[in-house]
Amino acid sequence: MNVQTDTKLQSFLSGFEGVRENAIQNEAWDALQYLDFPTTRDEYWKYTRISKIANAKLSSGKASNTILDLEKHLLSDQFVIIENGIFRADLSSFDLSKVNVKVESTDTLVQTTANMDELFQAMNTALAEQTLFISIPKKQVWETPVQVIYITTENQIMSNTRLVFESEDFAEGHVITTFINEGNSQSLSNHYTEVLVAENAHLKLDKIQVGNGWHVATENVWQDGNSTFKINTMTLKGDIVRNNLNIEVAGENCETFLNGAVITKENQLVDNHSFVNHLVSNCMSDENYKYVLDGKSTGVFNGRVVVQPDAQKINAYQQNGNVLLSDFAKINSKPELEIYADDVKCSHGSTTGQLDEDALFYLQARGISKDKARKILVSAFVGEVLQSLDNEKVLAYVNQVLFDEFGWTEM
Amino acid sequence: MANYTEEELAKDLQTQEYEFGFTSDIDSDTIPKGLNEDVIRFISAKKNEPSWLLDYRLNAYHTWLEMEEPKWAHVKYKKPDFQDISYFSAPKKQYESWDDVDPEMKATMDKLGISMDEQKKLTGVAVDFVMDSVSVATSFKEKLSELGIIFCSFSEAVENHPDLVKKYLGTVVPSSDNYYATLNSAVFSDGSFCYIPKGVRCPMELSTYFRINSSGTGQFERTLLVADQGSYVSYLEGCTAPQRDENQLHAAVVELIAMDDAEIKYSTVQNWYPGDKNGKGGIFNFVTKRGLCEKNAKISWTQVETGSAVTWKYPSCILKGDNSIGEFYSVAVTNNHQQADTGTKMIHLGKNTKSTVISKGISAGQSQNSYRGLIQIHKSASNARNFTQCDSLLMTDKCGAHTFPYIECANNTARLEHEATTSKIGEDQIFYCQQRGISEEKAISLIVNGYAKEVLNKLPMEFAVEAQKLLAISLENSVG
Incomplete structure (x- = not known):
């Protein structure tokens, strides 16, 4: 491929400073020179038009000094507030003796599982200023969940937020991420999460998407043996929301649960892409997504389950249920199974109807x-x-x- | 086929090599390999086609030049060299009646088990036999013509019923539809044409057997079937091909038109040469099949796919008229290194339209078998209903079974259900049979037939027997 000049992406990125101190960030920036915004001609974006985002003139977000009243959004006494992509130490509150949470400049980034061929992951890697690490040490069990509130308070900005949720063996913990944006409908929140579920670890991630505007969230999850990972994605607001959930099940005897609820109205567009990659034997995954669509909203579900060669004894279930409440709501559902091993039990179902x-x-x-x-x-x-x-x-x-x-x- | 017994099945099971792998020596009038405007003009001139049809071909050819081969299918193969294919080959002699038919060709048909003499008497099936690209004999024509039914080769139809052909050709599959359909529109050699007049119920199953015979000859069949208001027809299509080492391309187009209250039942048994055990040779089968349903019409596709090295086939229904019905029943078997990407499209446009999709995939050897389907409910399709079930059965640990359903719904009164399962052939079932003295091979044959029963039941009697036999042959020695 050649360096693309004159693309939508190049004009989109003209408001951002790309060259950084860090090799990985520079690599991501270089990758962006070869990419452009996907169109509905791309299979991966077949049902999701993002020309509104591509045509927007956005700049990078700055944190303000104002006090934000987030009382009603607080769900735990351990919480981190990130405003427009920047950590607000003054508003956050967590006890380091109880939870291990730290914010680092992305300049110090030494490794990532981000896929640089994918626009939003590359953009996040190149442009994110800070990375939040939530790390559970060996054999620790955290009783209280850690909540991360991502809030957008400005219009026409793009905030790139990075979260690394990692664990060591036998660790247990729960993270809640809440995405809030009241009325800044021309802002993009581009969120990227890496999850490492170590051996015998049990991690849970709740994603509560209650922000207006545009939101793209990518999770790259890696599961080692005997671990459990559970993710709940609740999408209740947002003009364009796209979730890319990629789970690599790399150890035996793992359990993976993916749940999602999408409730929309007006002109919302919510797209959930999930990908569960069973690399080894003796695992189970269970996926359940429900959509309730009202107004002129559109729902997209794409659930892909792959069972790699020799990954025997896999039980993979996938269910997608959709209710259309109005005459103008639309749903596009694509549950996919790719099975390369024989001793498996895999099924998926998709239903669409009205009450x-x-x-x-x-x-x-x-x-x-x-x-x-x-x-x-x-x-x-x-x-x-x-x-x-x-x-x-x-x-x-x-x-x-x-x-x-x-x-x-x-x- | 009618008197097929279990002993014969046992005998067939012992036949290791491809059953229908033989070549008959018949002089072919073949033009040099390659594709250009002159070739298209040659084909058109050879068949005495009117100028509008030549224009249609040339138009398609120019569109095709600008198209790219689709890459989205879940198959891997070496792209055919379109300049290395001969686009026309026809048996030299034309026959006036059945008695004039070359005895060797008769013998060929005997080997295929479709001896015309026998079929004329026993089964009541009118066979439009296609050797390479030109129909050489059509039986029962008189009986059909009494009812006003036109059933003839495509070239004859162009000659005798140009109005009908002109009116309907390309209306369901436009000449710019997709890469292979466009290629077909440019170079199609022959095929079948069928017209059922208003209110006529076709008294027998219409049937065409296709064969690829000359080495290096692509087969570009064109089928056009029009069922006028209130008529009914059941159409059978079956394929066998001689053994070949190089890959041969088969890019057919089938168009069905079911007018108000008409019903078309289209059944296929596809058994093109699948390549040998190591994946060498075999047919590339890239077929576009589509039907259009007007008010209260019904189109039902039933297919048993056991052959071809690479299959790429999506028989579809456009449910345009209110209350129309589309059905798709499929059994696809892949073995050794075969690859199949097959399924259906149901496009719901009219009110109260219904569609049913039952797809049964069986993968063995190192094959890859994919179901790819689209259910599209348009805004206008109030109270549309769809039920889809795709099951996959895996026979070895080296094969793959995949499901790629696309479900698009833009009407809130529609109800759609989709379910898919993938699992291994039941060891306990095999064990149960073995305990009762049934050999493993036979047990598998039994289980697979039971699994595919739902689809096989939809086939006309003659086909169902043949299909069962094909399933058994396709899967022999396949359990790992």
């Missing part, structure tokens, strides 16, 4: 208004996924957002 007329009638016959009955049925439909949020505060928070945004009552 069951009989169930609606049943509730109405009992004096419940049609509107309320619809809400009950929708809550029940999504409830299956919400149940996987086993942290009460997180669940209560999600229910509160659903009430504020969609008028749902808690089930």
Whole structure:
């Protein structure tokens, strides 16, 4: 490939300073010279138009000095606040004797699993100023979750945030990431996460996406033997949201759980791409994504499960359920299975429909208004996924957002 | 095929080499290899085609020159050299009646098990036999023509019914549709044409057997089937090919048009030469099949795919009219180094349209078998309904089974269900059979037939027997 000049990406990046002290960052910047924004002609972006982002004039974000009232978003007493991509030490609060959290300049980056052929990962690597490390030492079990709040407070900025959630053997921990953006609909939050699940470790990651504007989140997860990894992705707001979740299951006897709930209205576009790569034998993965789409919103689900040659005794399940509430909502679902080993049990299912007329009638016959009955049925439909949020505060928070945004009552 | 017994099956199971691998020596009128405008003009002139058809071909050719070969399919192969293929070959002699047919060709058909004399008497199937590219004999024509049914070779149709051909050719698969369909539109040699008039129920199964015969000859078949209002037709297509070492290209186009209240049932048994055990040779099968359903019409595709080195085939239905129905039943078997990327597209445009997709994949050897399907519900398709089930059965630890379904829904009254499973052939089932004195080979044959039953049941009687036999032959010695 040749260096691309005159591309959309080049004009998009003209507002950013790319040359850094760090070799990896420079490599990522170099990679960007060969890339451009994907279009719907690219299979990986077939259903997701991002020309709005590509045509935007964005600059890098700066942290402000103002006090932010984030009380209602706090779900743990150990929390880190990152404003427009920059760490706010003054607002954050965590006890280093309890949790091992540190923020480093990305200049010191020595390794990454980021894929430099993928635009958003390369852009993040090249432009992120800081990396947040949450590292659980050997045999430690953290009782309290660590919450990271990413907040966007300016319009027309791109914030590149990096999180490394790593563990040593037998470690256990829970991280909650919350993405907040109130009204800055022309801003892009480009988030990148690396997760290392060491042998016998049990990690959980909750992603709560409640920000307006544009949001691209990529997770590269690596699982060693006998480990468990659970990720819950709750997408309740956002004009364009794209999640790229890549999980490499590299050790035997692993368990992987992926849950997602997408509730949209108006012109939202939410796209979840997940990729579970079973490299070795004796593992199981379970994926469940539910979409409830209202207004003129569009949902995209692409779940890919690959079982590599000789990775025998794999149980992989994948389920995608979709409800279209309005005449103009759309769903594109693509559950994929690629199996190169024979002694496996893999299945996927995808259903799309509207609420069951009989169930609606049943509730109405009992004096419940049609509107309320619809809400009950929708809550029940999504409830299956919400149940996987086993942290009460997180669940209560999600229910509160659903009430504020969609008028749902808690089930 | 009607009197096929179990002893014969056992005998067939012992036949290790490709069963239909033989070549018959018939003079072919072959033009030099290569593709250019002159070749297209030659083909067109040779067949006395009207100028509009030549223009159609040239148009497609120029479009094709600017197209790129698709790379998205989950298959790997060496791109065919389009200049190394001869685009026309026709048996020299033309026959007036069945009795004039070259005895050697008759013998060939005997070997294929489709002896015309026998079929004429026993099965009531009218066979339009295609040796290489030109139809040499068509039986039962008179009986069909009494009902007003036109069933003839494509070239005859161009000659005798140019209006019909002109009206419908390229309406379902446009000449610029995709790389191989466009190539076919430029160089198609012959094929079948069928027209069922209003309200007529075709009394017999129409059937065409395709063969590739001359070495180095691409086969570019064109099938056009029009079922006028309220008519019904069941069409069979079966393929066998002689053994060859070099890869041969087969790029056919099949267009079906089901007018209001019409029903078309299209069944295929595909058994092109799949290459030898080491993956050498075999046919490239890149086929575009598509049907258009008007109001209350129904199109049903049933296919049993056992052959070809590389298959790339998606029989589709455009459900344009309200209440129309599309069905797709498929069994795809791959063994040794075969690669198949097959599935269907159901495009729902009309209200209350329904589609059913049942796909059963069986992978053995080192083969790769993919299901790729599209269910598209457009905004206008209120109350559309789809059910999709794709199951894959894995026979060895070296093969692969893949599923790539695309589900696009833009109407909230539609209901779609999709499910897919992948698993190994049940060891306990094999054990159960063996315990009862059934050999492993036979047990596998039993299990596979049971697994594929749902699809095989949809085939007409004559085909179902042949298909079962094919499954058994395709899978012999395949369990690792």
